[in-house]
Amino acid sequence: MGGVDIEFSKEIKILGLTIDDKLTFNSHVAEVCKKALNIYKQLSRAAKVSWGLHPEVIRLIYTATEEPIIMYAASAWAPATKKLGIQKHLNAVQRGFAQKLTKAYRTVSLNSALLLAGILPLDIRIQEAAALYEARRGTDPEQSHGEGDVELVTAYAETPHPAEHMELEFINLVDQQQVEAHNCQAELLAICKATRVILDRQETSFGIFSDSRSALETIVNHNTRHPLATEARSNLSCCKSQNKTVNLFWIKAHAGLEGNEAADKLAKEAAKTLKRKPHYEQCPVSFVKQKIRMDSLAEWNRRYKSGTTASITKIFFPDAIDAYRTVRKIEINNVLTQVMTGHGGFSEYLNRFKCKESPSCTCDPQQVESIPHLLFDCPVYGFSRYELEQRAGVTLSAENAKHIIMNKEVRQAFLEYCINIANKVIARNK
Missing domain, CATH: 3.30.420 (Nucleotidyltransferase; domain 5)
Known part of the structure; x- marks a missing residue:
């Protein structure tokens, strides 16, 4: 044109959304994840395991800045989140924030951190936002809410x-x-x-x-x-x-x-x-939103249960849907996170990372000092265990832990029991 060659562009940016010629949205995801990671790097300086910003402040920063940055124009690129490469980018960002929210060690798995933080995986949140956008516009081809037409606002x-x-x-x-x-x-x-x-x-x-x-x-x-x-x-x-x-x-x-x-x-x-x-x-948008959220939780629960990580967390929360309703009622701190993940000052964990020669418990050289053993079997803390069982009217066991956590009448006493034992063990293993 006018003697100048016009080159073919493989990417175009429209209103902040980078669209590539193959509609992979890889460049867009990489860009927004880079912005989010820069915010996380600044946050990590002021939020450590044992000191720093309160978890609720971190949650506010996450929901007010991180999610909006990453989820911008989600309805346009939501299908791309089904690809493993995109999910890895999103998980890398979310993992750090989830660990800061729960005051967890960096070795804690994404599954455990997300569940204890009470936040949905980012790729599921993006698909949820896209589904809600389509429902509000009345253009959802699958009508995932399973009811009649959605009640749309008057133009x-x-x-x-x-x-x-x-x-x-x-x-x-x-x-x-x-x-x-x-x-x-x-x-x-x-x-x-x-x-x-x-x-x-x-x-x-x-x-x-x-x-x-x-x-x-x-x-x-x-x-x-x-x-x-x-x-x-x-x-x-x-x-x-x-x-x-x-x-x-x-x-x-x-x-x-x-x-x-x-x-x-x-x-x-x-x-x-x-x-x-x-x-x-016509069903209200609030009902559609609730239905989409239940579908999102079901997908998260499927991933959580089928995953090979978070074995200790699954003792307390074997079901992600139940955990989502319960975990926000619990005041998570760094000690409680160590108990519910197994990643902390316990001989099994310290030995695993070459910080202690033996994983043995003080009660028996042949017995590994793990969270299930300390809370439910170790004779050193037998009196504390017996006292709680008599006071709360429950039987402490790994199989019964999930029911105790869901029972609001005895939950706090059980958590205090866990924190008390963990503090003693951590202090001894320093």
Whole structure:
């Protein structure tokens, strides 16, 4: 062109997304992982095993900076995360952060670190974000949520111009006297249907009573574009043009209000006995998000169980789904992480890395000093074990550890027992 040769480019960058000629997205992943690793290097100076930033601060940095950097434009390149090469890049970044979150040693496996940190593998998070993006746009070809159409927000072009917005408010009614004086989906649908009925009626004054404050607030807020709320506002605007007065009332639920109690009773009876096609089949995005998250956890659980690492962690958390619900309720520290990974100041681990001549326990030269032995079998700590069993009413064993962890009544006492023994062993092996 103009005597200048135009070379063919193998890559192009559009809005921060690097696209290569074969759509491998290798260059894009390498670039974002490099940015993420630079942040990790700065973080690692201020977060060590026994001192430094609190794990929750590290979690905030991870969720607010690392994930957004890596997951940018995830819906475009999510299929590439199924390749092992891409997964290795992502795992290299996430492993460091997971270890900092749990105050774990660098030798701890990715499986253990992710589970104790309570964060999903990055490739699964990217696929999850892409699936949610497609669901919100209504372009998911597989409809992974397994229900009807997704409830999509109303397009801006289909909403009234701000100058045409009518003033909407609702009145709070908190007792029966006030009700007599004025004689987030199912509730919205009910209010929306009420506005449809009002349009067909000849009367000029109406009242809509609801015990769902959130539904009423959704309707009166013109910035919300929920399809049912948009239709209700449109119907109310038409009612106004017909010189009809419509008042919205919020009444307190389960407060002995006669009309509200009757409505609840009829709704329960209809739900149990009525056999007919649903009035509204679109499922909310929140349900789709929950379904996608459950699918993500199922895939993570499959990987976790089939993996050859995290053998000690699996004693406490054999199931990743149960662990995801539980681990955030536990205050993880460096000692507890050593217990739940086996990577710490124990003879077996120290001998493995040539830091101690023998892996033997003090109770028996032939017995390896491992976490299962120390917590459940070692006679040196037999009295502490017996005392906890009597106080908590449980039997301490490797097979029973997962049930003890899930039991919120005895969990804290068991964790304190583990930390107490670990501190003694670590101090002895220094």
